[in-house]
Amino acid sequence: MKSILPVLTIIGAILLLWVLAVIPMNMHLTADQAQRDGLVVSPDTPNARQEYSGFGLTLRNPALITATFVQERPRLPSPHQVAVEMWNTIVLQKISSKRSLVYHGWVTLSATLLGFGIGTSLGILLAVGIVYNRAMDMSVMPWAIASQTIPILALAPMIIVMLGSIGIQGLFPKAIISAYLSFFPVVVGMVKGLRSPDGMQLDLLRTYHASPSQGFWKLRLPASVPYLFASLKIGISASLVGAIVAELPTGARAGFGARMLVGDQYGQPLVTWAALFAAAITAAALVGLFSLLERLTLRRMGMVQA
């Protein structure tokens, strides 16, 4: 409870900055609109106004400040506009409606979860291979690292188009991109986790004449669990980003990415912003869920002091 004040302070500061930024950002189009509505604006031609910065124009037209917060197509929407748009598209729409953000969220989330499942499984398998096989250690890791240096924005359309040409469409290609982004943290974390038992613990198993598979199930795997959870939290948010990015360049009709694109192309910034915030909230919720799972699991395993 002690941390609630600092948290609220930071949120308040961000909101304040945001609100203050709305005024100069939207001042030019507010002034244009006000002039069309017959109000007196200074200076009185759009070209002359272009000479002024947002701040300068605000100083000359303080009466227009309130109007900057209620523009229909603002350059920067104000917080309450985003909140209203989210309320309208999340709560007031039927979930099955194409205008419902819940519907679009589920489209993205299902690809995210499928991709995350694929990526995590692949990551764990690769990590086990890397730890137990020297050839894999030498050969797989450089490729895994190289794979993450390619901008996903460049790769996503290629993968979608290639899979599309062999008849695979819809959920699966997006999941592949999600998996592509999420397998890497899992590989890195699991390799570190599986290698975390020290020489003494490995020697101890040798004195019992334990088999390699006993060493894996009884020592290496449980020892890697805390590392796995750290990776899963990075992986799940990377998966969501992957699914959204996969929706952007391909003209997808549904999903957070599609909403962002639609808002952009049809000049509806509120749609874009609402989708952005919904995606951020979804990511936060997923990471929070895994944090909770982590706490419960580690407590159950006795690895944190309850």
Add this chain to the structure above:
Amino acid sequence: MSQQTIIHAQGLDLTFQTNDGPVHALKDVSLEINKGDFVSFIGPSGCGKTTFLRCMAGLETPTAGQLTVNGMTPEDARRARAYGYVFQAAGLYPWRTIGGNVKLPLEIMGFSKAEQAERVARVLELVDLAGFEKKFPWQLSGGMQQRASIARALAFDADILLMDEPFGALDEIVRDHLNEQLLQLWARTEKTIGFVTHSIPEAVYLSTKIVVMSPRPGRITDVIESPLPKERPLDIRDSAEFIEIAHRVRDGLRAGHDE
């Protein structure tokens, strides 16, 4: 008591190849350990005492010489699960309870569930940890954790207990207490114990045989058969006999250093 030889080492050499050239960890080491002996290995760092213990356990392989454990090679003895090994750190698995940790070797060796439970209860009793079975390691003090690790080494009834500075990380008071307990345990179980230590009083107090070693190359400089009785209260450390043995150990250590 029969004088059956358990461990027999003859002319052991072990050379590690390192980036700075070969390191002679052991040179011409010969020793016999009889059944029921409590043998301490004492010497400065780098004298090869731990290496020698690891050779007995089959964790290192000598480059020359002969070493048999129960008449077998250390490797075979390890397969036959001839010894329990206690390391300097307790090394308990944090995700297992104390009982679960003691059970680990039993699971690996394929004891039945009923036998596992029975043995866990018995060895925890033996190290005075009855009632702590369901606790996790972080809930125990360092000394209790080390006792749990001794219980783990005792669980599968190996004849030989090899201990590599098991109390090195503990404070002196806890250490005295554990030394006393270890002697009682040894008297009750009649195991053969190999014990690596830095501490002269610890070596003299515990052992029937003290092996003094010196470094570069690691070798044995003196083997002292202790005349102290098997029954040893802590205040035996003030007796003239005890002090005399301690002197001899110290002399042996110094001699090894001057050469």
